[in-house]
Amino acid sequence: MSNSDTGVVELRGVVKRFNSFTAIRRLDLTIKTGEFFTMLGASGCGKTTTLRLIAGFELPSEGRILIDGDDVSEVPAHLRPVHTVFQSYALFPHLSILDNVGFPLTVRRVPRKERLERARAALDLVQMGGFFDRKPSQLSGGQQQRVALARALINEPKVLLLDEPLGALDLKLRKEMQHELKEMQRRLGITFVFVTHDQEEALTMSDRIALMRGGEIVQLDSPTGLYNTPSSLYAAEFIGETNMMPGEVVEVGQGRARVAAFGQELDVRTADAISAGTPVTLTIRPERVAAAGTAGPNRVEGRLREIDFIGTDIRLVYDMPGGTRVTMRRQNIGSAAPVPGEPGWLEFGDGDLRLFRH
Amino acid sequence: MSATGTARRGPGWITRTFVHGISGWLTLLTFIFMLAPIVVLIAFAFNSGRSTVVWTGFSLDWFAKVWSNRHIARALNVSLVVAIASAAIATAIGALAAIAITRRQFPGRDVLGAALAAPLVLPEIVLGVALLVFMSYAGVSLGYRTMIVGHVLVSVPFATLIVRAAASSLDPQLEHAAADLGANEWQTFRMVTLPQLMPALFTSFILAATLSFDNLVMSTFTSGVGTTTLPLRIYSMLKLGITPEINALGTLLVLANVTILFLVMGRYLPLMLKTNRR
Numbered sequence: 001m002s003n004s005d006t007g008v009v010e011l012r013g014v015v016k017r018f019n020s021f022t023a024i025r026r027l028d029l030t031i032k033t034g035e036f037f038t039m040l041g042a043s044g045c046g047k048t049t050t051l052r053l054i055a056g057f058e059l060p061s062e063g064r065i066l067i068d069g070d071d072v073s074e075v076p077a078h079l080r081p082v083h084t085v086f087q088s089y090a091l092f093p094h095l096s097i098l099d100n101v102g103f104p105l106t107v108r109r110v111p112r113k114e115r116l117e118r119a120r121a122a123l124d125l126v127q128m129g130g131f132f133d134r135k136p137s138q139l140s141g142g143q144q145q146r147v148a149l150a151r152a153l154i155n156e157p158k159v160l161l162l163d164e165p166l167g168a169l170d171l172k173l174r175k176e177m178q179h180e181l182k183e184m185q186r187r188l189g190i191t192f193v194f195v196t197h198d199q200e201e202a203l204t205m206s207d208r209i210a211l212m213r214g215g216e217i218v219q220l221d222s223p224t225g226l227y228n229t230p231s232s233l234y235a236a237e238f239i240g241e242t243n244m245m246p247g248e249v250v251e252v253g254q255g256r257a258r259v260a261a262f263g264q265e266l267d268v269r270t271a272d273a274i275s276a277g278t279p280v281t282l283t284i285r286p287e288r289v290a291a292a293g294t295a296g297p298n299r300v301e302g303r304l305r306e307i308d309f310i311g312t313d314i315r316l317v318y319d320m321p322g323g324t325r326v327t328m329r330r331q332n333i334g335s336a337a338p339v340p341g342e343p344g345w346l347e348f349g350d351g352d353l354r355l356f357r358h
Numbered sequence: 359m360s361a362t363g364t365a366r367r368g369p370g371w372i373t374r375t376f377v378h379g380i381s382g383w384l385t386l387l388t389f390i391f392m393l394a395p396i397v398v399l400i401a402f403a404f405n406s407g408r409s410t411v412v413w414t415g416f417s418l419d420w421f422a423k424v425w426s427n428r429h430i431a432r433a434l435n436v437s438l439v440v441a442i443a444s445a446a447i448a449t450a451i452g453a454l455a456a457i458a459i460t461r462r463q464f465p466g467r468d469v470l471g472a473a474l475a476a477p478l479v480l481p482e483i484v485l486g487v488a489l490l491v492f493m494s495y496a497g498v499s500l501g502y503r504t505m506i507v508g509h510v511l512v513s514v515p516f517a518t519l520i521v522r523a524a525a526s527s528l529d530p531q532l533e534h535a536a537a538d539l540g541a542n543e544w545q546t547f548r549m550v551t552l553p554q555l556m557p558a559l560f561t562s563f564i565l566a567a568t569l570s571f572d573n574l575v576m577s578t579f580t581s582g583v584g585t586t587t588l589p590l591r592i593y594s595m596l597k598l599g600i601t602p603e604i605n606a607l608g609t610l611l612v613l614a615n616v617t618i619l620f621l622v623m624g625r626y627l628p629l630m631l632k633t634n635r636r
Contacts, residue, residue, distance in 0.1 A: 057534055077537040078546075090535035094553045104539040106549070151539065 008033040008191045009054055009159055014063035016049055016215075023049040025215040027063070031159075031193060032208075036185050038194045040202040041212035042238070047195045050212075051161050054193065056080045068158050078107075083152040087164040089144045091136035097123065097147050098132040104155040122150040125184075142173045149181075159191045166201065178204055199239050203227060211235055227285075233356040236283045243289065243326050245282045249274055249355075257355065262300045262321045267350040274357065281356045286315065286329035288352035292345040299347045302326060304340050318346060396612065403605035410600050420606035430607065433591035437571055440502065440587060444509035445566035449559055451510070452517025457551070460525040461533075478515040485511055486579035493580070500582030508580035509573060513566035520565065524558030564622060568615075 007030035016024040024046045031037045039047035052058045053065060056077030064073045072080055083104070091100050099106070102119035110118075123129050126146040136144055145165060152160055165181075166174045182205045185192045196202055202209050203223040211218045211226060211234075219231045230236035237244070247261035252274060258265050261282055268282065292299050302318030305325065314337060316328045326346060338344060403421070407414035424430055452474075458464070459471050477485060486508065493504050528551065536546040574589040581590060588611075595604055 055538055057538075077534070078540050078542050082538075084535070084538045086531055086535060088529070088531055090529070090531045092532060092536075092550055103536070103541075103549075107536075107539065107541040107545050155540070 007031045008068055009193065010064075010066040011050070011053075012064045012066070014050075014053060014060045014065060016046075016053060016058060017061045023215055024053070024060075027215075027217065029210065029217070029220075031191060034189050034191055035207040036182065036192045036194065036205055038196060038202045038206035038209045039212055040196055040199060040209050040238075041218075042197060045212040046215040047197075047212050048163060049215075051084070051163055051193065051195050054159070055082055055084050055161050081157055082159040082161055083155065083157040084161040084163060085145075085148050085152045085165045087167050089136070089141075089148040091144055091148060091151075093136055095135075096132065097128070097134050097136065097139070100136065100147060101151045101154055103151060108155075118154055119150075122154040123147070125153070126150045141168055142177065145169065145177065149184075153188070153190070157190065159193060160185075162192060162194045164196055165194075167196075167198075174201070181205065203239070211238060230283075230354070233281055233283070236354065236356070241286050241327065241329075242283045243286060245284075245320075245324050245326070247280050247282050249276050249278045249280055252276055256350065259355065262324070264300065266298050266300075266348055266353065268353045268355050269350050270355045272355065272357070274355070279358055281358065282348075283354045283356065284326075284348055284352050286327040288349060289326060289328040290347040290349065291328065291330070292347040295345060296347070298350060298353075299345045301343055301345050304338050304342050304344055306340055307337055318344065320346075399605050400609045400612065402602050403609040405602045405605075408601055410602055410605060420602040421610075423603050424606045424610065427603070429586075429591060430588070433586050433588045436502075436585050437588040440505050440509055440577075440585075441567040441570040443502075444506045444513060444570045445563045447506065448510045448513040448517045448566040449521075449562045451514050452519075452562055453521045453555065453559055455514075455518050456521035456525045457555075460522060460528075461530075474518045475515050477511055482512060482575045486576050489576075490579040500580060501585050504580040504582065505577060505585055505587070508576040509566075509570040512573060512576050513569045516569065517562040517566050520562040521555060521558050524555055528554055564618070 009029075009031040011027045011029040014024055014027040014029075015022070027046075027050065029050075039050055041047045049058065053060055054067070056072070056075060056079075060073060064071055066072065067081060092103065095103070098116065098119050101122050102115045105115040105118060120129070120132070123132065126149050128143065128146045128150060131139065131143065131147075136147065139147065145168075148165070162181075166177050169177060178201060181192075194202075194205065203226075206223055208220065208222055209226050210220045213234060219226060219235045221229075221231075226235065226239055230239060233244075236242045245261050247259040247266070249257050250260050250265055251258040255271060256267060256269050257274060259268050259280060259282060260266075266282070274280070295301070300320060302320045305317045305319045308315040308317070309332075312332055313329050314332050316330070316338070318326045318328065320326050328346060402410045402413070404416050404418065405413055406417035406419065455470065455474055459467055489504070489508050489511065490500075493500065498504060532550055532554075533546055536550045537543075541549065572589065573587070574593065577587045577590050581587060586594075592604060592607065
């Protein structure tokens, strides 16, 4: 039934209201078969509500939800071919690990022998063999997360929904699990719909990211697209680190504009139709700011304010003319770092600067 | 704390003396006050004479007498039947009501909650009279049925409160998880909700059975011919004069209660200690 044009999950004009509060304004979304799809946003942006709508814990106020081509808008959660991994793991405390993982098979009346075999195999898959008889409370958070994953995968769902599954893990474990999840998704070929507020996590793992805000999608793009070409100031700010500099358009040319900033004029490439005199914000990623020895086009002189040592990188914060600060990030390659108080020329490449209207 | 502790007679010494000295004695006195009557009751169960005040010698005769008393055996039987039946019914009602109140949204939910707790604050004697009047109006003859209904009425509020506390501490996410994994409502209830409520249901059953076994007021109004419970029997025995037979019966009841308590504690204490240690 499913093919590459119609997605495995489709939301058509979905609206969700809770009493007077509108959680989802209007969502049209197609999630493709086999992709790692992430919904990213701050808390309250509607990402978890969207996931719950797909899972069937909430029914849409308007619009249709299709899974694998079937309209499931009114279908209760237990009849939908999707499984969820919850942030709190939601393992059944009174059941052993093996019975937890076998639960989806128990409710489908799969014979005991087959159920136990498949539960063991699923636990082996997440490297949790040998914990069969334990109770969930006897496992660490990371182990519980693996068990929850095995339980959600045992029935080979069309779509796996993951609600901030790594949110409760410590940083090191989270990095490991990110890698493992991504690996597993590729190997099994199951569509993952992942919800997170952690932009780094989203960038690392996803094939596509829907950045959400106020119950709407702000931008739907690949991780590189979202990072390199944010379509709004909000996206630029939310994803990664960004320098923001106020300016005003002075002159407009073919696919480019001259913008007054820091008391001088900078060249910016832009596809936007924009007229002279418009106040704008220029953004540039810290790693795209280049150190330049001398004055030149698109170069501004600042004074080094402070240096942060991060490990692999060094962050240099410059005070710029007009009171703005600009952060530059460069690799720690062992060369002598400048001293705070020293002046330095910074270059803003015309292709690295992005221009946003207010 | 350490500063006042090193000063030998700092301003806190009165408090410290009270806390370390007098409060210990107060605790002891409280225990004596509570337990002395029971100790005296048990002691005089072994009296050889007919008096419950004057000690004349040791004997086990009164226990033998209790053992061979057909009325007591019959009353014990009635009490147990009523206690088990009413506890089972009260726990079932309490559990269903508690789950409905904590898990569902429906009109009149708060009213239902309040109505179920109402017998707790109404004088039992009023409930008893009301039930008696209602039963005679409805033409139901007094007996096991009326007494079980009466005892259920008394213990349902407790059962509801106990199961409600347990049900409200359940993680609603678990029921979502069960549904998500393909369990329908009945499977979710049977395989996820109910097993987690078992300790509360057990506690509720034991408490309701104890309340019923102790009950005098409701039984007075609802018992019929041939359904005299143990408390009613003891009360009528008192009217004929107090003999150490009652002491012996009381001693046996205390023994039975303590045994049950230890059985329950033995089952749940290790569990409680384990969860507290985390």
